[in-house]
Amino acid sequence: MTDTTIESYRHSPSPSPWTEWSRAATALLVLSLIVVPMDPFSDLSDPLMSGAWEAGDFMNQVSYTLMSLLTLSMIPNRRYRQFLSGFTPLAIAAFAWLGASALMSQNPELSLRRLAFTLVVCLMAAGWILVPVGIRQLSAILSVLAAGVLMLCYAGIVLTPSHAVHQLADFLEPDLAGDWRGIFGHKNEAGAVMVLMTFVGLFITGTSSKRLGFLVLVCAVAFLIGTRAKTSLILLPLVLGVSYLARRSSTLGRRSFYCLAPLVLFNALAVLAIYSNTMDTILNSAVSDASFTGRTDVWQFAIGNLLERPVLGHGFMAFWRTDEVMSETQYPDLWANTAAHSHNGYLDIALTTGFPGLFLCVAFVVIGPIISYHRYRRNRSSRVAPETTALSIFLLQVWLFGIYFNCFESALFDRGNRVWFFLCSAVFGLYYLSRFPLLNELPPPFEGHLAVRRKRRTTA
Numbered sequence: 001m002t003d004t005t006i007e008s009y010r011h012s013p014s015p016s017p018w019t020e021w022s023r024a025a026t027a028l029l030v031l032s033l034i035v036v037p038m039d040p041f042s043d044l045s046d047p048l049m050s051g052a053w054e055a056g057d058f059m060n061q062v063s064y065t066l067m068s069l070l071t072l073s074m075i076p077n078r079r080y081r082q083f084l085s086g087f088t089p090l091a092i093a094a095f096a097w098l099g100a101s102a103l104m105s106q107n108p109e110l111s112l113r114r115l116a117f118t119l120v121v122c123l124m125a126a127g128w129i130l131v132p133v134g135i136r137q138l139s140a141i142l143s144v145l146a147a148g149v150l151m152l153c154y155a156g157i158v159l160t161p162s163h164a165v166h167q168l169a170d171f172l173e174p175d176l177a178g179d180w181r182g183i184f185g186h187k188n189e190a191g192a193v194m195v196l197m198t199f200v201g202l203f204i205t206g207t208s209s210k211r212l213g214f215l216v217l218v219c220a221v222a223f224l225i226g227t228r229a230k231t232s233l234i235l236l237p238l239v240l241g242v243s244y245l246a247r248r249s250s251t252l253g254r255r256s257f258y259c260l261a262p263l264v265l266f267n268a269l270a271v272l273a274i275y276s277n278t279m280d281t282i283l284n285s286a287v288s289d290a291s292f293t294g295r296t297d298v299w300q301f302a303i304g305n306l307l308e309r310p311v312l313g314h315g316f317m318a319f320w321r322t323d324e325v326m327s328e329t330q331y332p333d334l335w336a337n338t339a340a341h342s343h344n345g346y347l348d349i350a351l352t353t354g355f356p357g358l359f360l361c362v363a364f365v366v367i368g369p370i371i372s373y374h375r376y377r378r379n380r381s382s383r384v385a386p387e388t389t390a391l392s393i394f395l396l397q398v399w400l401f402g403i404y405f406n407c408f409e410s411a412l413f414d415r416g417n418r419v420w421f422f423l424c425s426a427v428f429g430l431y432y433l434s435r436f437p438l439l440n441e442l443p444p445p446f447e448g449h450l451a452v453r454r455k456r457r458t459t460a
Helices: 003-010 017-035 047-055 057-074 077-085 089-103 108-130 135-159 187-207 210-227 230-247 252-275 277-287 295-306 345-379 386-405 418-435 444-459
Strands: none
Touching: 017 057, 017 108, 017 135, 017 418, 057 108, 077 108, 077 418, 089 108, 089 345, 108 418, 135 187, 135 210, 135 386, 187 210, 187 230, 187 386, 187 418, 210 230, 230 252, 230 386, 252 295, 252 345, 252 386, 295 345, 345 386, 345 418, 386 418
């Protein structure tokens, strides 16, 4: 970045109030579309709800496409360089391999359609964070989102508990009776969102309002406990602890160890559980629930099919619930072929895109953000704004939760999945933060450079 670019960036005219409001509204609409379901307070006693997620696919595609175009149109011109640079050669290679896998899929039409939807969501995830005028406006947007989601969820518990709490009358999972789900269709969805809202509360505390942030934090944690979503309950304190250690580490190796050790451990335990009945029992009692028992059956079934097509896989998002898999009769006593996914995002990527796809996706989603965060910490100045520090912590926590969550659920590159959207946003956000003056904040390396220029002018 040249001196002229820095000065023009610093002295660029402030956006008009109308522009500020329109950009804030766009970002809020994007997040609302992602977080708030199109059918809140759904009636799970209706047998037709078992296939509702398939029925809503077309509406999702249309709304997400329109919102993605609106998001891209709202990114300021001076930030388009940042937006485009986020699609690094590594990111392009990962998406290119997904495309190759879709073309060679056992169901190319299905894979290509789902890949197109995934790309739309990724563009929106990469762009929305550049739309707000500044970090304080971003904090205000997230405050409105969190307040709205939490009020709706608690209102549902009080006013319409039969549609906000799992009931014995639920068609698919009556054993979840008593678990809170709020506006969401399942307690695990609600649990994941409440973890994200917890991070939002911490972010608000560090940027705009300590009282509001603390209130959001307490309400989100309380609702999370009500959901009894074990995976989310376990991961929340883990993420907070790992993020604390990562922030206080000075070397890339130490940061990588703290961030990746739980990821490696979780996946190692999953593999071990396949071959050990004792580990299987321990793992299921820790992270499973009445809605899903026997993860190891599904993992074993998925690994067996992965080894049949280890290079290109079975096709991007074209394995589970397909006719070929549902009619599998080779193992008549194994019910895993009827699962919706493998309950492990990394295994699903390997199964559908092959080992090369897994390698590229892990490099893009896991390795790249560690390097980005380390670069940001290495280059930051002591004069960096507290809001920027709070943003970096928020993105780090969202990213850690996303990569750990995928050890037990399948969210990687899963179209409109909430965890994937926020994970993808964190991947791009950490990259932007390490390279550019994200959200009108001057990057630390150039602060010292400008100070040198001022000194030169004074001595001249």
